[in-house]
Amino acid sequence: xxxxxxxxxxxxxxxxxxxxxxxxxxxxxxxxxxxxxxxxxxxxxxxxxxxxxxxxxxxxxxxxxxxxxxxxxxxxxxxxxxxxxxxxxxxxxxxxxxxxxxxxxxxxxxxxxxxxxxxxxxxxxxxxxxxxxxxxxxxxxxxxxxxxxxxxxxxxxxxxxxxxxxxxxxxxxxxxxxxxxxxxxxxxxxxxxxxxxxxxxxxxxxxxxxxxxx
Numbered sequence: 001x002x003x004x005x006x007x008x009x010x011x012x013x014x015x016x017x018x019x020x021x022x023x024x025x026x027x028x029x030x031x032x033x034x035x036x037x038x039x040x041x042x043x044x045x046x047x048x049x050x051x052x053x054x055x056x057x058x059x060x061x062x063x064x065x066x067x068x069x070x071x072x073x074x075x076x077x078x079x080x081x082x083x084x085x086x087x088x089x090x091x092x093x094x095x096x097x098x099x100x101x102x103x104x105x106x107x108x109x110x111x112x113x114x115x116x117x118x119x120x121x122x123x124x125x126x127x128x129x130x131x132x133x134x135x136x137x138x139x140x141x142x143x144x145x146x147x148x149x150x151x152x153x154x155x156x157x158x159x160x161x162x163x164x165x166x167x168x169x170x171x172x173x174x175x176x177x178x179x180x181x182x183x184x185x186x187x188x189x190x191x192x193x194x195x196x197x198x199x200x201x202x203x204x205x206x207x208x209x210x211x212x213x214x
Contacts, residue, residue, distance in 0.1 A: 011038040012129045015058035017049040017075070018042075018091070019068050023114070027062060027091075030118050037125065046070040046078075053079050053086065060125050063108070065092035065099060073099075073106045080107035087128050091121075096210020097142045100135070110134035152193055152211060159186050161212045164203045 014037060016027045024042045031039045040056045043049040046067045053061065061079070065072040072090060079086045089110035090103045100111045109128045112121065116136070124134040135143070152160065155176075162172045169187070173180045187199065196202035206212040 011036055012125060013038055013040045013056065013059045014125065015040060015049070015052055015056060015061040016042045017044075017046075017052075017061065017067070017072070018064040019044045019066075030121065034122055037122070044068070046072070046075040049075050050078055050082075053083065057083075059087065060129050061086065061088040062091045062125075063088050065090055065094050065103070073103050073108075076103060076108050077106040087131075089124060089128055089134065091116075094210055095139055095142070096208060097139075099210030100139055100143055102210075104133075104135075111139060112136060113139075152190060156186055156190050156193075157206075157211060159183060160190055160202060160206050163187070163199050164206065164212055164214060 014031055016024050016031075016039060018024050018027070021044075024044075028039050028042065031037045040058055041052040043052045044067075046069045049061075049063070049067075063072045063075060067075065072092065076088050076090070079088065086107070087109045088107065089112060090100075090108050091112050091114060092099075093114050095111075095113050103111055110124055110133060112124055112134070113136070116124075120136070127134045158176065159172055162175065167175070169180050169183045173183045176183075187202075190196070190202055191198070194202050194205045196205055203212070207214060
């Protein structure tokens, strides 16, 4: 039996951006059962998300972090550049503290994981629509834990990514046009900043925190 209700005239208008059709339809079903919400459009790529936002001007956008063309964080930055008042919530399976920080820095109003229960999701949508930020407590705690730590430089992230691919120090130096000793110095700094004992642990921490991706 269909228990969905017709949205009110003042319904919160929502755009859902995700490259998995089943997930989009699941979110659409949840929204259809909220009397104060309405799904106005869906998109599966970053480029389409920007187009759909411009066409529909939603009140709240739900944005996946990993999209086929560009990252959800880049889409947030692009939309907010054109529409500074856009209210966007990241809805993803990736909860590394660096990924959260980057999304918030790009202008996202919230960050949630896809295993969030439906009640919390709709509550978050209402909070963001009201102009508030929304970050679940477990993600907020993870952010707080690493706020005092040092960030890796772009070069260090690049080198850590090469290490994750199994590239030797000599090969990394050749690719980046730096000496092998310079690579080793960068690796020492990476281990210190991440609190890692060795290269393998540094890679594991980097993946877990969302610094690098495989």
